Structure formats: C-alpha cells, structure tokens
Amino acid sequence: MVKALHIYAVHGKTNSGDFFLGPATKYRFEKIIEETVQWTNFDVRKRVTAKDIEYFNSFDYLVLGGGGLFLPDTNPNKISCWQWACQTELYKDIKTPLYAISVGWNHFYGQDITMPNRNTNDSDPSRLGIFKNNVEALLAISASFTMRHNGDCEQLKKIVDPKYHSKIKFSFCPVIEYVKERHAPTFPNVGEYHVFEIKDDRQNRRYHKTSLQDVYSQLFDYIKGLISAGEKVAVMSHDGSSSFYRYLKNRGLTVPLLNNTVANEEAIIRNYSYAKRLYCTAGHSQMTAYALGVDFHSLITHDKLKYFLEDVPEEFSYSLVNDCDLVASLEK
Numbered sequence: 001m002v003k004a005l006h007i008y009a010v011h012g013k014t015n016s017g018d019f020f021l022g023p024a025t026k027y028r029f030e031k032i033i034e035e036t037v038q039w040t041n042f043d044v045r046k047r048v049t050a051k052d053i054e055y056f057n058s059f060d061y062l063v064l065g066g067g068g069l070f071l072p073d074t075n076p077n078k079i080s081c082w083q084w085a086c087q088t089e090l091y092k093d094i095k096t097p098l099y100a101i102s103v104g105w106n107h108f109y110g111q112d113i114t115m116p117n118r119n120t121n122d123s124d125p126s127r128l129g130i131f132k133n134n135v136e137a138l139l140a141i142s143a144s145f146t147m148r149h150n151g152d153c154e155q156l157k158k159i160v161d162p163k164y165h166s167k168i169k170f171s172f173c174p175v176i177e178y179v180k181e182r183h184a185p186t187f188p189n190v191g192e193y194h195v196f197e198i199k200d201d202r203q204n205r206r207y208h209k210t211s212l213q214d215v216y217s218q219l220f221d222y223i224k225g226l227i228s229a230g231e232k233v234a235v236m237s238h239d240g241s242s243s244f245y246r247y248l249k250n251r252g253l254t255v256p257l258l259n260n261t262v263a264n265e266e267a268i269i270r271n272y273s274y275a276k277r278l279y280c281t282a283g284h285s286q287m288t289a290y291a292l293g294v295d296f297h298s299l300i301t302h303d304k305l306k307y308f309l310e311d312v313p314e315e316f317s318y319s320l321v322n323d324c325d326l327v328a329s330l331e332k
Contacts, residue, residue, distance in 0.1 A: 002060040003038045004029065005096075007084065009067055010041045015239035016260035016268050017175065017284025018067060023265075024178035025066050025101050032099070032144075033061070045075040048086040053093045062098040066148060066173055068106025068283075068304065070156070072127070076116035081131040088134045097143040102173045104283075105152035108205035108302055109322070113159075118202055132159050139164040146171035151307030172311070175284060179291035183269045187292050191276040193234040194226050195258065199281045199301070200241035206281070206301035209322035216247050218326040219279075223253070225331075234258055236271060238282045279330070281321075283308065290316075297330065 006026060009018055022041075030037050040059070046052070056062055069083040079085040107113075113131045114123040139145055139160065146169045147153045153168050160168075196219065203212050223233050234256040235245040245257055258271040269292070272278070278289045278296040283304045289296040290312065298305045298318035309316055319329040 001036045001038050002033070003040070003058075004061040004063055005040050005042050005056060005059045007042045007044050007062060007064045009045065009083075010043050014261040014263070015284075017238065017282060017288075019263055019268070020175045020178065020265070020284065020288070021065075021067050021173075024174040025063060027178045027182075028101055028174035029061070029063050029099060037061075044069065044084050046085070047077070047079060048084075048090060050090065050093070053090050057093075057095045059096050062094070062096050064098060064100040064103065066102040066104070066175070068104035070104065070113075070152075071106040072111070072113050072116050073118035078124075078127065078130060080134040081113055081116075081127040082134070086134070086138075088130075088137045091137040091141050094141055098138075098141060100138070100142055100145040102146050102148040102171050103152075104148045104173075104304060105155040106304065107155070108202050109208045110205055119204065128159070136160050136164055139167045142167065145169065148173040149304060149307035150311055151303060170311070173284075173287055176287050176291045179269070179288055183265070184292050187269065188273045189292070189294065190273055191294075193232045193256070193274050193276055194223075195234045195236050195275040195278045196223070196244060197236040197238050197278060197280040197282055197285045198241060198244035198299070199238065200243050207322065212243075215321055215326060216244060219244070220248065220251060220253070222327045222330050223248070225327075227253075232276075234274065236275075236278070236280075236285070237261060238280075238285050281305070 026039055071083060072081055075083045077085045079087050114125055114127045115121055145167050150170045153170050156168055157165050207215060226233055236258040238260050240261050248255060260268045260271055272292055272294055275294050278294055279299055280286050280296055281299045281301050286296055286298055286305055286308060299321050300306050300318055301321050309318060319326055
C-alpha cells in the first residue's frame with residue numbers, strides 16, 4: 001500500500017459537489033496508479049511553508065484537486081493568486097510525484113485573475129505575473145496535470161508559456177465517473193418533480209446582463225405554467241442556497257425542498273431520484289444528473305456549465321440566462 005496526500009478543499013462538506021470531490025478524486029487516482037492508497041488530507045487553502053514541503057516529501061504521491069481551484073477570490077492571496085497558496089520558489093523542493101486531477105478554471109463573468117474581491121472588479125495587475133509564474137512552476141514539476149473542461153484548458157493556455165501547453169490535458173471531473181460507477185447502477189429514479197437548483201453566490205457576476213429579480217420572476221412564470229399543466233415542482237439546495245425557495249414562498253408558492261447539504265452520499269443521490277427534470281446553475285449538479293441519467297436543463301450563469309455541454313457527446317437543452325427570453329428557452 002502506498003501513501004498519498006490529497007490537497008483539496010477538505011472543508012467543503014455543506015456543498016454537495018465539493019463533498020463528492022474528496023472520495024471521487026481518490027477513486028480516480030487509485031484507478032490511475034492501480035494500487036491501494038493510504039490517504040491523508042491537506043487543506044488546499046493553507047499557506048504552504050518549507051516545513052509543509054518536507055511533510056509532502058514523506059508521501060509516495062501528492063494529489064491536487066479536483067474542483068475549481070483557479071479562482072482569485074475564494075482564497076485571496078498574493079502568493080499564488082489562486083486557491084493553493086504555495087510559493088513559486090517552493091515547488092522546486094517538492095520531490096514527490098504530483099498529480100493535478102481535473103482542476104477547474106472557475107472564473108465568473110467579467111472576472112480575471114487580477115480581481116481578488118468577489119464583490120467588485122477592483123484589479124491588481126501585478127497578480128497576473130505572480131499567477132503565471134506560479135502555475136508554470138507547478139506545471140514544470142507535475143507528473144500529470146489535467147483540467148475538467150477543454151474550455152478550461154484553453155483559458156489557462158492563454159496565460160502560460162506555450163512550452164507548457166502540452167502538459168495541460170483534459171479529463172472530466174472525477175465526480176462523473178464516481179457517481180456513474182458507484183451510484184448509477186442502483187439509482188432509484190422515480191422522477192416526479194421538475195427540480196430547480198439555483199445558486200445564491202456572486203449574483204453580481206451571474207446576472208451581469210440581467211438581474212436576479214428578473215430571472216426569478218421569469219422562472220416563477222414558467223413554474224406556474226408547469227403547475228397549471230399538472231406537473232410537480234421542487235427546489236434543490238446544492239450548497240445551502242435558499243433565496244429562490246424563499247422567493248417562491250413569499251409569492252405564495254410552497255414546494256418541497258430537497259436539501260443536499262447533508263454530507264451523506266446516499267441521501268444526496270436519493271434527492272436526484274425525485275427529479276423528472278433538473279434545472280441547474282451549479283456545475284456539479286449538472287454533472288451528477290448526467291452521471292445518473294437524469295434529464296437536465298442548464299441555466300448557464302457561468303462558463304463552466306457551457307464548457308461541460310461542449311465536452312459531452314450528447315446534446316442537452318440549456319438557457320444562456322443573461323442573453324435570452326428565459327421562459328421561451330425553457331419551453332423549447
């Protein structure tokens with residue numbers, strides 16, 4: 001048995017997507033090396049020290065990811081300018097093989113790596129050089145480096161030197177493989193509800209050409225039409241987001257709430273089984289539905305949802321929330 005250190009967001013247990021990333025990434029890596037692994041976790045947002053590097057070198061492997069780690073505002077720092085705050089000069093001291101697995105280019109609309117504040121577009125241009133040098137140093141030492149969408153790969157290639165482009169490979173998020181192989185064979189799909197999963201975070205970025213109020217109003221009109229046609233409706237909370245559920249309730253419409261913030265795989269999968277169709281704004285909700293064979297309609301408020309639809313061979317319906325008549329696109 002080999003020993004591996006998993007560097008990821010170990011605190012993401014109330015976000016069902018992040019919750020699945022831990023076991024899914026470990027599952028993927030064990031298949032890659034075809035060995036049983038004794039795992040230890042390390043918080044990706046901890047500022048890495050020279051002493052940490054010594055600790056890293058006591059393992060047989062380092063596994064970084066998955067998840068949308070290339071985001072400037074979740075762990076804002078000027079060490080790396082992305083979520084893993086490891087100093088560029090420390091990478092050369094890592095002697096253990098490092099595998100970056102399906103990491104994501106997680107920028108929202110109007111955002112780039114120079115913007116460390118999630119509520120404003122305040123920019124620090126010096127961050128771009130820090131980020132570029134840091135990621136190039138990581139690529140130089142990586143035994144393998146994959147990203148979860150081809151669109152993500154292309155975004156990173158715009159920044160790093162072309163000599164590193166061949167090291168950046170595409171590989172689907174491991175959650176898809178994990179859910180498909182571990183849960184899909186026994187998935188009890190009863191499919192009663194049109195389920196709406198709407199994220200609360202970064203509303204200024206998600207609805208940059210429209211507004212949350214306009215989107216919610218249009219969704220309400222669509223839901224009224226569904227109910228009038230005899231359909232059942234529910235809301236799913238992927239990560240504790242509840243503003244859309246409250247909006248419906250305040251407008252006199254009380255529907256079931258499927259709570260996925262429970263840190264329990266079976267309970268989360270069971271919630272997907274109630275979906276006749278899922279309307280989703282979260283990348284992992286989309287990917288989980290895909291893995292389980294649940295019909296879904298992407299409400300695209302982030303490029304990662306579009307990138308995923310471009311990568312899968314099947315065609316799925318979607319709405320570009322900022323650029324369309326939402327009700328009309330949902331009724332197609």
